[in-house]
Amino acid sequence: MRLYTAGQVTKLVGVWMLFIAQDWLVLDLTDNSATALGLVTALQFTPVLLLTLYGGKLADRFDKQRLLILCNVVFAVLASGLGVLVATDVVVLWHVYAFAAGAGVISAIETPTRQAFWSELVEQELLPNALSLGSATFNVARLVGPALAGVLIAVIGTGAVILVTGVMAALAVLLQLRIRPAELHRDPPGKVAARDARVIDGLKYVWGRPDLILVMVLVLVLGMMAFNFQLTLAVLAKTVFHTGAEAFGLLTSALAAGALCGALVAALRRSRPSVYAVLGAAIMFATFETVLGFAPTFWMAIALAVPTGFFMIYFAQAANQRIQLGVDPQFRGRVMALHVLVFFGTTPVGSPLIGWIAEEYGARTSIWLGGLVSLACTLLVALVQLRRAHATVLVHLRPRPHLHVTEPGDDGSPAVDLRMPRLPATARS
Numbered sequence: 230m231r232l233y234t235a236g237q238v239t240k241l242v243g244v245w246m247l248f249i250a251q252d253w254l255v256l257d258l259t260d261n262s263a264t265a266l267g268l269v270t271a272l273q274f275t276p277v278l279l280l281t282l283y284g285g286k287l288a289d290r291f292d293k294q295r296l297l298i299l300c301n302v303v304f305a306v307l308a309s310g311l312g313v314l315v316a317t318d319v320v321v322l323w324h325v326y327a328f329a330a331g332a333g334v335i336s337a338i339e340t341p342t343r344q345a346f347w348s349e350l351v352e353q354e355l356l357p358n359a360l361s362l363g364s365a366t367f368n369v370a371r372l373v374g375p376a377l378a379g380v381l382i383a384v385i386g387t388g389a390v391i392l393v394t395g396v397m398a399a400l401a402v403l404l405q406l407r408i409r410p411a412e413l414h415r416d417p418p419g420k421v422a423a424r425d426a427r428v429i430d431g432l433k434y435v436w437g438r439p440d441l442i443l444v445m446v447l448v449l450v451l452g453m454m455a456f457n458f459q460l461t462l463a464v465l466a467k468t469v470f471h472t473g474a475e476a477f478g479l480l481t482s483a484l485a486a487g488a489l490c491g492a493l494v495a496a497l498r499r500s501r502p503s504v505y506a507v508l509g510a511a512i513m514f515a516t517f518e519t520v521l522g523f524a525p526t527f528w529m530a531i532a533l534a535v536p537t538g539f540f541m542i543y544f545a546q547a548a549n550q551r552i553q554l555g556v557d558p559q560f561r562g563r564v565m566a567l568h569v570l571v572f573f574g575t576t577p578v579g580s581p582l583i584g585w586i587a588e589e590y591g592a593r594t595s596i597w598l599g600g601l602v603s604l605a606c607t608l609l610v611a612l613v614q615l616r617r618a619h620a621t622v623l624v625h626l627r628p629r630p631h632l633h634v635t636e637p638g639d640d641g642s643p644a645v646d647l648r649m650p651r652l653p654a655t656a657r658s
Contacts, residue, residue, distance in 0.1 A: 250378055344569065345562040443504060476527070
């Protein structure tokens with residue numbers, strides 16, 4: 230666990246540094262075009278839309294540890310190649326497009342594998358804590374990475390920063406190689422027919438689980454409309470508040486600071502969260518994002534970014550835990566792949582749309598409108614859940630009488646006895 234967590238922190242700090250450097254590079258190459266930035270983001274996440282379900286199949290079928298190592302090796306090579314192009318001043322926009330697409334392919338395989346691998350690091354009763362640790366790890370990286378990137382871009386330049394991220398990915402590989410497979414908590418051989426794992430079976434499994442579908446609907450809409458801070462904060466910092474890379478990193482770090490607190494609070498959870506915990510977190514997140522879009526000053530935006538980040542990750546973690554802790558182990562890789570797909574796979578649609586809104590109507594509008602749409606959707610889903618829960622209560626508390634046929638009556642017709650069945654103990658209470 231320690232080796233894997235250290236490797237994840239190292240790799241993910243580098244990933245967030247790379248995101249900041251890549252976004253700043255695109256803005257420099259395109260004279261601050263939000264549309265171009267949205268296109269890069271879309272290219273980065275389109276492979277997630279196309280390949281994530283297959284990545285989940287690979288996670289269920291093959292050794293997760295080896296898959297993660299392979300993905301990190303390829304990522305290190307891609308990042309180093311882009312860094313060389315930038316450092317030698319020969320980079321053009323299509324190079325960034327190609328890198329974003331390549332990184333997206335790696336992410337489509339690595340993300341569901343990484344999500345499912347947590348279940349092999351600890352025993353089942355510690356899985357909620359392990360998932361929260363994974364979320365905290367992600368957000369420590371999200372806190373440190375942007376701030377570090379903002380400083381390093383100003384000191385050593387964008388190309389050098391990208392090269393550093395390649396080295397950090399290579400260090401993560403070295404740490405992962407030290408994990409001993411014998412210490413992992415894996416299912417006994419033959420318990421799961423891994424080589425027979427099919428994508429369609431995972432989809433059928435989710436289709437038969439309304440509790441999973443409800444969460445994934447929320448994740449889909451909020452992932453498309455609300456989780457675009459990589460794009461919106463960059464445009465907000467540069468075009469509205471007219472700040473440099475350092476201030477952009479500070480704004481992103483404020484969001485990540487709140488997210489880290491949200492992850493630590495989520496780590497206190499010891500069991501599968503209820504659907505109302507997920508809905509409540511989604512409502513708060515969408516509300517704060519809407520208010521953030523109207524922030525009048527840079528420092529007010531930083532202050533609002535903290536609670537926005539808190540509820541952003543609290544929602545994401547509650548949704549993740551509700552899914553992970555409610556699935557059968559043999560389907561975990563494919564179900565988590567679908568979760569990743571609806572979370573990140575909608576970005577190719579959401580990012581160009583949000584980028585176009587930012588360019589046509591301003592960065593503020595792209596933020597508050599995304600929050601408002603997310604809030605409306607969450608309230609609608611909450612209404613559906615409340616009606617569904619109310620109907621379930623009525624069914625349990627007011628069951629229909631069942632027909633019991635007794636001996637025929639004197640007239641030869643059957644006598645019908647209308648007797649209420651006994652209520653189960655849970656309904657009577």
